[in-house]
Amino acid sequence: MAEDDRVNEPVLPAWSLEREAALRTLLRSPFPLPDARAWAWEGSTGKGVRVCVVDSGVDGTHPSVGGVERAVVVINDEHGGHSIVPDEEGDLFGHGSACAGIIRSLAPDCEIHSVRTLGRDLTGAGAILIAGIAWAIDEGYDIVNLSLSTTKSQFVPELHELADRAYFKNTVLVSAAHNMPVSSYPWRFPAVVSVGSHSGTDPLEYYASADPPVEFLARGVDVELAWLEHSTIRATGNSFATPHIAGIAALTLAKHPGLTPFELKSLLRAAANNVRSAA
Amino acid sequence: MTAPDDRLTPAVAAGVLGADVLHAALLQSIVDNARAIFLARAASIMLYEPEGNQLVFEAVSGEGEGRIVGDRLPATTGIAGWVLSSGESLIVEDVLRDPRFARDVAERTGYVPKILMAAPLLHEEETLGVLNVLDRERKQFSAGGEMQLLGMFANHAAIALSVVRASRRAKAVLERGQGDGLIVSRIAAALDTLDGPRRDAGLRLLQALDVLLR
Numbered sequence: 001m002a003e004d005d006r007v008n009e010p011v012l013p014a015w016s017l018e019r020e021a022a023l024r025t026l027l028r029s030p031f032p033l034p035d036a037r038a039w040a041w042e043g044s045t046g047k048g049v050r051v052c053v054v055d056s057g058v059d060g061t062h063p064s065v066g067g068v069e070r071a072v073v074v075i076n077d078e079h080g081g082h083s084i085v086p087d088e089e090g091d092l093f094g095h096g097s098a099c100a101g102i103i104r105s106l107a108p109d110c111e112i113h114s115v116r117t118l119g120r121d122l123t124g125a126g127a128i129l130i131a132g133i134a135w136a137i138d139e140g141y142d143i144v145n146l147s148l149s150t151t152k153s154q155f156v157p158e159l160h161e162l163a164d165r166a167y168f169k170n171t172v173l174v175s176a177a178h179n180m181p182v183s184s185y186p187w188r189f190p191a192v193v194s195v196g197s198h199s200g201t202d203p204l205e206y207y208a209s210a211d212p213p214v215e216f217l218a219r220g221v222d223v224e225l226a227w228l229e230h231s232t233i234r235a236t237g238n239s240f241a242t243p244h245i246a247g248i249a250a251l252t253l254a255k256h257p258g259l260t261p262f263e264l265k266s267l268l269r270a271a272a273n274n275v276r277s278a279a
Numbered sequence: 280m281t282a283p284d285d286r287l288t289p290a291v292a293a294g295v296l297g298a299d300v301l302h303a304a305l306l307q308s309i310v311d312n313a314r315a316i317f318l319a320r321a322a323s324i325m326l327y328e329p330e331g332n333q334l335v336f337e338a339v340s341g342e343g344e345g346r347i348v349g350d351r352l353p354a355t356t357g358i359a360g361w362v363l364s365s366g367e368s369l370i371v372e373d374v375l376r377d378p379r380f381a382r383d384v385a386e387r388t389g390y391v392p393k394i395l396m397a398a399p400l401l402h403e404e405e406t407l408g409v410l411n412v413l414d415r416e417r418k419q420f421s422a423g424g425e426m427q428l429l430g431m432f433a434n435h436a437a438i439a440l441s442v443v444r445a446s447r448r449a450k451a452v453l454e455r456g457q458g459d460g461l462i463v464s465r466i467a468a469a470l471d472t473l474d475g476p477r478r479d480a481g482l483r484l485l486q487a488l489d490v491l492l493r
Contacts, residue, residue, distance in 0.1 A: 013426050014427065014430070092355065093357065093364070094358075094377065095361050118355075148365055149366075149367070233377050234372045234373050236369075236372070237368070237370065
């Protein structure tokens with residue numbers, strides 16, 4: 001490759017593919033849906049779907065976010081457990097707002113809720129993440145966007161149980177693969193929808209991955225993002241591919257309410273840009 | 280009494296107390312290499328200090344070198360804070376559009392970057408700090424290669440930082456004269472007072488303990 005050709009090459013996180021490579025990975029779906037994308041979400045705006053962003057908080061006043069229905073934060077309580085209280089601080093880092101903004105851009109009429117699990121105190125971060133996910137599942141959200149993971153093996157059994165609980169309660173956990181080739185969870189569990197990145201620029205373009213445990217590749221490179229203090233930045237990471245899938249899932253669930261997580265995942269796969277129907 | 284050259288206590292102490300210069304050189308070599316490989320304007324390693332909930336610059340190469348080592352930033356705000364809290368890496372192509380980064384980092388360091396690559400320093404399931412690479416000039420590697428290389432440098436820095444941190448904690452124990460680590464120091468000191476069969480017996484006991492604890 002000529003030297004100049006490499007200048008504009010994208011930077012890809014782990015568990016990701018260049019768009020051209022993703023396009024070449026053709027897969028087949030057994031379902032007779034020659035235009036699965038149209039059937040899945042055409043005409044949908046996400047209305048009626050409740051999406052919870054478990055992250056650093058969400059700034060509902062950011063123009064790209066367009067409002068948050070409810071915002072809570074997980075705190076360590078005095079009894080050694082956790083409490084869920086209203087979030088008075090909002091987004092401390094920008095990341096949660098970035099994810100919410102992507103979801104809003106794809107599913108403008110969905111409800112966005114926020115659970116902040118990252119705070120000023122790093123003590124017990126893994127347990128706080130678990131408490132936040134558990135609360136979101138118990139609240140019965142349709143979709144939970146998890147652009148976070150933990151590398152701590154002590155939390156794997158609990159996270160696994162939560163992933164299964166969500167699966168059987170019809171709450172779809174959409175989870176980001178780690179940007180580095182490390183073991184982290186819960187994206188590795190089959191009960192969640194796991195997401196890596198491709199280098200394309202179309203927000204509705206996504207691919208089914210032939211390389212588990214990542215299942216889908218969505219736009220995650222050089223993405224324009226809502227950020228702190230109503231600013232915008234451009235950044236790369238699997239955590240920005242994940243809300244693309246969450247947004248598309250919201251469109252799909254709005255058009256087809258009551259889909260189970262496995263039905264939704266099958267439909268998303270059938271509708272991926274590199275999947276061809278058997279019909 | 281054991282001859283001075285054979286004493287264990289100074290060996291234990293010297294191994295800790297004399298390590299600062301070597302550790303600083305090790306961390307500096309990592310950021311120097313990262314900056315060279317990425318053709319970047321700057322690279323830095325920040326250590327997380329739980330006591331003050333801060334990130335402290337431990338090594339800097341390029342812009343800010345010689346000036347900002349020892350500087351501290353709040354650990355739980357901004358891009359570095361997110362990388363630390365989440366344990367996830369991030370690449371921002373226009374970082375000065377983040378108003379907090381501009382205020383907290385750029386103004387403090389006197390350098391105004393455009394591109395920030397930040398990776399957590401993960402070691403034994405703990406995030407020890409953050410590796411930053413600023414303004415890499417051109418992408419020298421295949422798609423996916425840059426992020427992978429960033430992760431490799433972060434892994435290298437994490438291992439080095441874990442050694443540095445362990446050494447500093449041991450040093451603090453020795454200097455304070457308290458804590459569990461002092462037991463090792465006391466045993467070393469006690470053995471230094473012995474010779475002949477009693478010293479040999481003491482060393483055999485330690486060797487047995489070594490086998491038992493593996």
